[in-house]
Amino acid sequence: MSKGVTPQSKDYAAWYTDVIIKAGLADYGPVKGTMVIKPYGYALWENIKGALDAMLKATGHVNAYFPLFIPKSFFASEAEHVKGFAKECAVVTHHRLRATADGKDLEVDPDSKLEEEVIVRPTSETVIWSMYKKWIQSYRDLPLLINQWANVVRWEMRTRLFLRTTEFLWQEGHTAHETADEAEQETLKILEIYRQLAEDYLAMPVLTGLKTESEKFAGADKTYSIEAMMGDKRALQAGTSHNLGQNFAKAFDVTFQDRNNQKKYVYATSWGVSTRLVGAVVMAHGDDKGLRIPPKIAPVQIVVIPIVRSEEDQVKIKEYVDIFLGDLIDQGVRIEVDWSNNSPGFKFNEWEMKGVPIRLEVGMRDMSDEEVILVRRDNGEKQAVQVKELRNIIPKMLAEIQSSLLQQAKDFQHANTNSVDNYGDFKKIISNNGGYIRCGWDGTPETEDAIKNETKATIRCIPFDSDPSGLTCIYSGKEAQHEVVFSKAY
RNA sequence: CGGGGUGUGGCGCAGUCCGGUUAGCGCACCUGCUUUGGGAGCAGGGGGUCGGAGGUUCAAAUCCUCUCACCCCGACCA
Numbered sequence: 384m385s386k387g388v389t390p391q392s393k394d395y396a397a398w399y400t401d402v403i404i405k406a407g408l409a410d411y412g413p414v415k416g417t418m419v420i421k422p423y424g425y426a427l428w429e430n431i432k433g434a435l436d437a438m439l440k441a442t443g444h445v446n447a448y449f450p451l452f453i454p455k456s457f458f459a460s461e462a463e464h465v466k467g468f469a470k471e472c473a474v475v476t477h478h479r480l481r482a483t484a485d486g487k488d489l490e491v492d493p494d495s496k497l498e499e500e501v502i503v504r505p506t507s508e509t510v511i512w513s514m515y516k517k518w519i520q521s522y523r524d525l526p527l528l529i530n531q532w533a534n535v536v537r538w539e540m541r542t543r544l545f546l547r548t549t550e551f552l553w554q555e556g557h558t559a560h561e562t563a564d565e566a567e568q569e570t571l572k573i574l575e576i577y578r579q580l581a582e583d584y585l586a587m588p589v590l591t592g593l594k595t596e597s598e599k600f601a602g603a604d605k606t607y608s609i610e611a612m613m614g615d616k617r618a619l620q621a622g623t624s625h626n627l628g629q630n631f632a633k634a635f636d637v638t639f640q641d642r643n644n645q646k647k648y649v650y651a652t653s654w655g656v657s658t659r660l661v662g663a664v665v666m667a668h669g670d671d672k673g674l675r676i677p678p679k680i681a682p683v684q685i686v687v688i689p690i691v692r693s694e695e696d697q698v699k700i701k702e703y704v705d706i707f708l709g710d711l712i713d714q715g716v717r718i719e720v721d722w723s724n725n726s727p728g729f730k731f732n733e734w735e736m737k738g739v740p741i742r743l744e745v746g747m748r749d750m751s752d753e754e755v756i757l758v759r760r761d762n763g764e765k766q767a768v769q770v771k772e773l774r775n776i777i778p779k780m781l782a783e784i785q786s787s788l789l790q791q792a793k794d795f796q797h798a799n800t801n802s803v804d805n806y807g808d809f810k811k812i813i814s815n816n817g818g819y820i821r822c823g824w825d826g827t828p829e830t831e832d833a834i835k836n837e838t839k840a841t842i843r844c845i846p847f848d849s850d851p852s853g854l855t856c857i858y859s860g861k862e863a864q865h866e867v868v869f870s871k872a873y
Numbered sequence: 874c875g876g877g878g879u880g881u882g883g884c885g886c887a888g889u890c891c892g893g894u895u896a897g898c899g900c901a902c903c904u905g906c907u908u909u910g911g912g913a914g915c916a917g918g919g920g921g922u923c924g925g926a927g928g929u930u931c932a933a934a935u936c937c938u939c940u941c942a943c944c945c946c947g948a949c950c951a
Contacts, residue, residue: 386912415943470949506951539950540874547950608951620951657951690910728911746910756910873951 390671395615403544406674406737416542416549426682434584438576444528449510452501457509471538473503503536511557512635521640527559545662553657559649566650570626573654574607577622586677586788587611587667592844597828604628610843612796613666616817618843618870621663624654674738677788678781686734687720690746703750707773740784761787813838819870823854823863830858840869
């Protein structure tokens, strides 16, 4: 394995893959488009998951688990939302293998053909709403606020680690409500939770807003999203929250008796974030040395590198390290000591690749001064610190790194967001610099489509803080219906 | 699905045009000693049916036929 990674400036896509492999986040699986999430990557996902799960529970949501397999008939019956997924569904047609004639291999047993084929879920609306029909009778059963953590399968043609794989992990929330207003409130509440997760934990500023008709989820009335800017200035949709209106209630005939004893269709929402967030963290913060993981979600917050010259040194340093280590662990700091036989330089590079926020070096020199050396991954700053100060300094430093990463990402986003009022500048910025462009849009899919074809940029969202007054459409020159954000996207 | 490419120890490759020693190199791995404040050194060692099948030949990683797999680029998506 060669040292280092492809520089971002040379080939951003290669950099991304290199970092993920070399930092030990993931590896390729044996089936095309699949990936193995390795322990370090899974620990990162677990930290993200833990933070979000707590927020969802704090807002009254409960977890449940629905089956992986969906009867094909569920898909036939209900057309609109399936359109988006039909082309990428894995289908189970048989349930048994048998030995081949020569006994050397296995083949599908034709006698095990299923009466009704089974779909591997690409998303769970259909199974869940088939159950909701049984569970919901009265307004007293509402709201129903269920979330599930699960894997889903979408047979994608072109895949990339974490960003788009055949199978991925996510959470999908599915709620049912009495009124349209309640459903809208829920949709927005979840979007706000996603925004907080992104900014407070992933240190990743996001754009929040409404998706256009052409970009929204097929089964939804409205789709909101959080959009994050990656290191190559392209946008990544990092989470979506859908107001499904009564679409699914009607498709699955889910009704309830309301407070006036009237039979009504329920209102629904669904929302999700996936392991794609891991890819987002990689691209939002990573540099040419590797990952930079925000402390709050870092599997390892501090790595201790002992500088050892002899076996006697090792014993002494181990004693020395144990003194302050226990103290920090008691404070909940996640620490790992690298006692491996690799050289210090090797360890420095390796743990920088893994994005650990703080490196703590201890050698005999430091020991005699009752110090250790701290090095921050976010900015490379190095300082000697008295051991007795560690318990105070470490939490502070972790918090500083967390906010410094957020600030760097914010500055980057601001520096690469432009407001533009003519199409010439628009095209120039998209092709030369990239990033976000705020401008007027006449609200027609034709304009959206034309711009996409000419520049590859798409409308990421209609931001909540947008204001079309006085603006004209960047493309048609007509009066703007919305101020929108365009960008090239993943 | 259209175009381009690659299959040789775990990874990255050379060798293929022009068939001919025992299939080689770097990294990784194992053992030992010396090392350790920015990717350590030396010595020794293990690991390959050259993607698969068939053919030509005294002889095939190398030539021919078929086949499989994967990667990259163009129309979709969290």
